[in-house]
Amino acid sequence: MSSREHILSAVRRAAAPDVPRPSAFSGWQRFEEPLAHFARMLGEVGGTLVRVISEDALRDSVASLEVVAKAKKVASLVPEAHPGTVRLAGVEDPHQLASVEVAVLRGAFGVAENGAVWVPGAALGARRALLFVCQHLVLVVDPADVVPTLHEAYARLRFEGPNFGCFVAGPSKTADIEQALVIGAHGARSATVFLVG
Amino acid sequence: MTDVGLFIPCYVDQCYPEVGLAAVRLLERLNCPVDFPEAQTCCGQPMGNSGSAEAARPLAERYLSIFERYRYVVCPSGSCTAMVRHHYRDLLPSSPLLEAVTQKTYELCEFIVDVLGVARIPGAFPRTVALHQSCHALRELRLASSSERVVPHVDKVRGLLASLDGIRFAPLALKDECCGFGGIFSVEEEAVSCAMGKDRLSDFVHGAADVVTGVDMSCLMHLQGLAARAKTPVRFLHVAEILAGAAA
Amino acid sequence: MTPHAKRAAAYVANTARMHWHDKALWHVREKRDRAAATVPEWEALRTQAAALKAHTLSRLGEYLEAFEANARKLGAEVHWAVDAEEHNRVVLGILKERGLSRLVKSKSMLTEECHLNGFLEKHGVDVIDSDLGERIVQLARETPSHIVLPAIHKKKEEIGELFFQHLKTDKGASDPKYLTEAARGHLRERFLAADAGLTGVNFAIAETGGIVVCTNEGNADLGASLPRVHIASLGVEKLIPKAEDLPVFLRLLARSATGQPVTSYTSHFHGPRPGGELHLVIVDNGRSALLASATHRRALSCIRCGACMNTCPVFRRSGGHSYGATVPGPIGSVLSPSADAKRYAGLPFASSLCGSCTDVCPVKIDLHHQLLVWRQELGEAGLTPLSKRLAARLGSFVLQRPWLYRLVGWLGRAALRRLPRALLYLPLNAWGRQRELPPAPARSFRARFKKALR
Numbered sequence: 001m002s003s004r005e006h007i008l009s010a011v012r013r014a015a016a017p018d019v020p021r022p023s024a025f026s027g028w029q030r031f032e033e034p035l036a037h038f039a040r041m042l043g044e045v046g047g048t049l050v051r052v053i054s055e056d057a058l059r060d061s062v063a064s065l066e067v068v069a070k071a072k073k074v075a076s077l078v079p080e081a082h083p084g085t086v087r088l089a090g091v092e093d094p095h096q097l098a099s100v101e102v103a104v105l106r107g108a109f110g111v112a113e114n115g116a117v118w119v120p121g122a123a124l125g126a127r128r129a130l131l132f133v134c135q136h137l138v139l140v141v142d143p144a145d146v147v148p149t150l151h152e153a154y155a156r157l158r159f160e161g162p163n164f165g166c167f168v169a170g171p172s173k174t175a176d177i178e179q180a181l182v183i184g185a186h187g188a189r190s191a192t193v194f195l196v197g
Numbered sequence: 198m199t200d201v202g203l204f205i206p207c208y209v210d211q212c213y214p215e216v217g218l219a220a221v222r223l224l225e226r227l228n229c230p231v232d233f234p235e236a237q238t239c240c241g242q243p244m245g246n247s248g249s250a251e252a253a254r255p256l257a258e259r260y261l262s263i264f265e266r267y268r269y270v271v272c273p274s275g276s277c278t279a280m281v282r283h284h285y286r287d288l289l290p291s292s293p294l295l296e297a298v299t300q301k302t303y304e305l306c307e308f309i310v311d312v313l314g315v316a317r318i319p320g321a322f323p324r325t326v327a328l329h330q331s332c333h334a335l336r337e338l339r340l341a342s343s344s345e346r347v348v349p350h351v352d353k354v355r356g357l358l359a360s361l362d363g364i365r366f367a368p369l370a371l372k373d374e375c376c377g378f379g380g381i382f383s384v385e386e387e388a389v390s391c392a393m394g395k396d397r398l399s400d401f402v403h404g405a406a407d408v409v410t411g412v413d414m415s416c417l418m419h420l421q422g423l424a425a426r427a428k429t430p431v432r433f434l435h436v437a438e439i440l441a442g443a444a445a
Numbered sequence: 446m447t448p449h450a451k452r453a454a455a456y457v458a459n460t461a462r463m464h465w466h467d468k469a470l471w472h473v474r475e476k477r478d479r480a481a482a483t484v485p486e487w488e489a490l491r492t493q494a495a496a497l498k499a500h501t502l503s504r505l506g507e508y509l510e511a512f513e514a515n516a517r518k519l520g521a522e523v524h525w526a527v528d529a530e531e532h533n534r535v536v537l538g539i540l541k542e543r544g545l546s547r548l549v550k551s552k553s554m555l556t557e558e559c560h561l562n563g564f565l566e567k568h569g570v571d572v573i574d575s576d577l578g579e580r581i582v583q584l585a586r587e588t589p590s591h592i593v594l595p596a597i598h599k600k601k602e603e604i605g606e607l608f609f610q611h612l613k614t615d616k617g618a619s620d621p622k623y624l625t626e627a628a629r630g631h632l633r634e635r636f637l638a639a640d641a642g643l644t645g646v647n648f649a650i651a652e653t654g655g656i657v658v659c660t661n662e663g664n665a666d667l668g669a670s671l672p673r674v675h676i677a678s679l680g681v682e683k684l685i686p687k688a689e690d691l692p693v694f695l696r697l698l699a700r701s702a703t704g705q706p707v708t709s710y711t712s713h714f715h716g717p718r719p720g721g722e723l724h725l726v727i728v729d730n731g732r733s734a735l736l737a738s739a740t741h742r743r744a745l746s747c748i749r750c751g752a753c754m755n756t757c758p759v760f761r762r763s764g765g766h767s768y769g770a771t772v773p774g775p776i777g778s779v780l781s782p783s784a785d786a787k788r789y790a791g792l793p794f795a796s797s798l799c800g801s802c803t804d805v806c807p808v809k810i811d812l813h814h815q816l817l818v819w820r821q822e823l824g825e826a827g828l829t830p831l832s833k834r835l836a837a838r839l840g841s842f843v844l845q846r847p848w849l850y851r852l853v854g855w856l857g858r859a860a861l862r863r864l865p866r867a868l869l870y871l872p873l874n875a876w877g878r879q880r881e882l883p884p885a886p887a888r889s890f891r892a893r894f895k896k897a898l899r
Contacts (some may be wrong), residue, residue: 002525003526003531004513004525006525006527007509007525007527007681007727007729007733008506008509008510010729010734011505011506011509011681011729011733011736012506012796012858013733013737014504014505014733014736014737014742015737016502016505016736016742017503018504019496019499019500019502019503020500021497021500021686022493022496022500023496024689025489025490025692026549027486028486028763029485029486031485034725039594039883040476044706044710045705045706047648047705054529055856063837065541074620078505090721094670094671095637095671098541098637101574111707113696113706113708115706115707116707116711120495125719126718126719126720126721126861127615128670128718129666129667129670129671131666131670132666132670132710133636133671136844139709142788144602145550148695150691150692150695150696150707151692152693154627154688154689154691154692155623155689156867157688159650159655159688159713159715160774161519161715162519162520162715162716162717162719163710163713163715163716164712164713164714164715164718165713166666166710166711166713167707167710167711168709169597169705169706169707169708169710169711171709172661172662172663172709172710173661173662173709174577174578174625174661174662175594175703176577176578176581176594176595176596177577177581177601177604177621177624178509178600178621178623178788179469179473179597179819180471180601180621180622182621182622182625184625184626184629185574185577185625185661185662185663185664186629186632186633186636186662186663186664186667187663187664187666187667192762205890208883209890210854210889210890210891211857211858211889211890212858212883212884212885212886213890214886214888214889214890214893215890216890217890217894218890218893218894218897223653232454233891233894234896235847236845236847237847238845238847239844239850241841241844243837243840244837244841245817245821246798246817246820246839247764247820247821247824247829247832247833247836248794248823248824248825248833248836248837249821249829249833249834249838249841250821250825250827251824251825251838251842252834252837252840252841252846253837255841256841256844257722259845266670268738269855274780284817285873287818287821292787299768332613332797332798332800332801333742334797334799335802336799336803336804337800338799338814343800343801343804343892344478344789345478345541345756345801345804345805346486346488346603346804347482347484347485347487365651373801374758375758375797375799375801377758377797378797379797379798379799380797381794381833382794382796382797382798383876384875384876385446385447385450385620385712385794386449386450386453386454386759386794386795386873386877387454387875387876388450388453388454388457388458389453389454389457389759389762389763389878390797391878391880392457392460392463393758393759393762393797394880395879403801411573416521417486418482418883419880420632421875421881421883422880422882422883423879423880425880425881426879426880426881439766
């Protein structure tokens with residue numbers, strides 16, 4: 001008997017009595033001002049929010065971020081936010097992106113309850129490491145795409161075919177040394193979310 | 198013969214008779230005379246908790262037959278009540294007798310509030326009181342809302358005590374931390390048990406408590422033992438004693 | 446004395462350290478409370494999570510097969526491992542077949558359970574634990590003392606000393622920011638040099654064939670996205686039916702574990718990355734045995750948040766290492782006896798049964814009740830000390846006979862009143878070491894009540 005058969009038959013033999021699937025969850029919290037809540041929660045998870053009204057303002061605002069101004073290597077998949085100084089097209093080996101200081105990526109939507117932004121991996125492809133290996137992260141989101149909670153978030157997500165996606169909530173962090181919160185562990189040291197519109 | 202049978206924990210019977218007497222006096226003042234069937238001894242919790250279900254089982258059976266005839270059974274102990282109501286079903290097969298007797302067993306304060314419908318006890322107790330939330334009463338009988346859960350605030354015992362004139366409640370850093378008694382835990386893991394108890398006492402003393410109270414004399418017995426050894430000047434009274442006007 | 450009782454007594458003896466550890470963990474519990482309070486529907490979420498897990502476990506075979514089929518469709522390779530040894534062999538096999546020998550690992554309690562690191566190292570694989578807390582204990586040659594906060598037992602000065610020795614940080618430096626920065630640099634080289642990455646799995650979605658990994662540091666994702674080969678180990682209980690079930694668990698997980706609204710990264714892997722490989726290793730290692738137990742199968746709902754450890758007044762004062770099990774604390778004391786009843790027979794007794802764990806558990810496992818049932822199962826199996834069983838039988842004998850109970854009570858009280866202190870408080874008297882004995886009144890309640898009635 002293969003291990004697979006061994007395990008599956010052991011699991012079936014365990015004969016746990018059937019428990020029906022519960023009905024869909026409902027009645028979760030609402031926010032008076034989802035965008036304000038998103039801003040507050042993003043701050044709580046160590047990120048920064050910048051609101052701009054137009055693409056021009058976006059471009060200026062991104063360029064004037066201290067981490068962007070100081071960066072030699074900016075990788076951007078959001079040309080209207082930053083042209084980028086590193087060519088991403090044709091880069092198949094993510095190791096080549098190890099020296100990128102700032103990554104500018106598009107967020108599909110934000111989640112007010114926890115300050116997270118969904119970053120779909122399709123545009124990144126084999127270079128998804130960019131999201132984690134960069135020193136500083138810039139995410140661009142449409143404020144109309146800020147949903148209240150993860151319930152609404154998953155109602156928008158479809159997982160079909162091979163894909164990668166990640167909810168990014170602020171920069172990387174750790175509290176492994178005496179519970180002292182340190183922002184910037186192995187991933188990005190900072191995360192700035194631009195809401196455009 | 199009355200409607201209400203009184204169940205007195207074995208350690209109250211032997212070591213703290215005044216607590217049992219206060220419970221009787223309190224209920225009589227509330228027009229609820231009680232009967233004390235003498236055949237009773239112990240709910241069996243020490244045996245069950247030490248892993249000897251077979252030793253606990255006959256005691257559970259005795260309890261059911263002794264208290265079958267009453268409409269209610271009242272017990273001045275959260276942990277013994279929880280043993281009966283929640284854990285007898287682990288020891289004995291389901292039966293109408295088991296269901297009936299266990300479900301009509303109440304801890305003293307919950308009986309006063311929920312069955313007698315009494316919310317206020319006339320009297321005075323001008324002292325600062327540290328109310329210790331005994332774990333079984335709190336997390337099994339749900340006499341109060343536990344700090345872990347996001348539920349509306351409820352505290353049946355505090356509600357009764359609060360109705361006494363002049364009473365003040367000592368503010369506690371930890372609302373419902375375990376005292377560390379835990380039955381055999383108190384001797385099998387003596388070091389941790391006493392560390393927990395000492396921390397609890399520190400909290401009470403820091404809140405300037407004159408009196409420490411609760412619904413379980415077992416918790417208080419452990420805390421009192423620690424306090425006496427350390428000569429901590431705090432008095433220990435079961436809630437029944439305070440409510441029955443036993444204290445000055 | 447059980448092994449836990451011995452180790453706990455030693456831990457408690459260092460009062461300053463014990464209080465420090467207690468406060469550190471209580472602080473995490475308080476953060477959890479504040480986070481939970483921001484979600485009015487918190488208790489409803491717990492109920493839903495518990496129901497979803499119970500449902501999944503009742504059809505686990507079905508969901509496992511669906512998960513495998515869907516994962517394969519996405520291009521992942523699915524392996525099955527009956528026990529720890531097989532898991533380790535499978536992981537080694539994947540590496541050796543491809544000539545890989547530099548593995549970077551992120552936190553996975555399952556791989557701790559399987560003792561993967563030692564096995565791989567013996568077979569020529571260089572293994573780096575990339576989670577900061579795990580790296581700290583790896584350098585210290587210790588095991589993690591907590592499933593979420595592996596180095597919670599270590600003071601920053603100790604970590605500073607460790608880093609001075611291994612990472613060449615400044616002698617005496619203990620600032621967490623400085624030490625974290627040093628670890629960042631040291632580990633970054635490893636991420637870039639690794640030829641394979643191994644992660645755990647928080648949730649495996651049957652309907653889509655995807656896996657979800659929740660982390661804060663970014664190490665799991667660097668390990669999964671830089672090297673071409675990503676290995677993900679999961680216990681069979683990690684299954685959930687649909688993607689739409691994720692919000693229920695995700696809204697509970699980080700808040701319960703650390704008090705954060707969500708972890709920094711919640712990565713959803715559906716198949717390998719373009720040009721890469723994804724290997725899913727599904728492990729039983731005793732989980733199907735737990736599933737077969739009507740009382741204990743609920744323990745398989747555990748989402749490894751660690752909240753039970755943070756709240757447990759015993760864990761806080763005795764430390765994770767005193768449990769001697771891969772997973773310590775309340776959940777560990779429920780899971781371990783299933784794996785080895787003889788070895789872990791003492792763990793269900795390392796508890797005052799206060800029930801705080803049950804009330805914080807995001808999936809509503811009735812932990813304290815399961816500990817009580819374990820005690821009775823172990824007693825029945827003859828795995829509790831004979832003296833304890835005899836004492837219980839003797840106690841029961843006396844208590845079944847009111848006349849004997851009254852006599853023994855009267856004699857006991859009389860002795861307590863008459864015996865000299867020196868005799869009463871002999872070292873044998875564990876109660877009396879730090880406590881006065883209870884009072885011994887002349888007359889019992891029943892004697893006085895009877896008198897009052899006449």
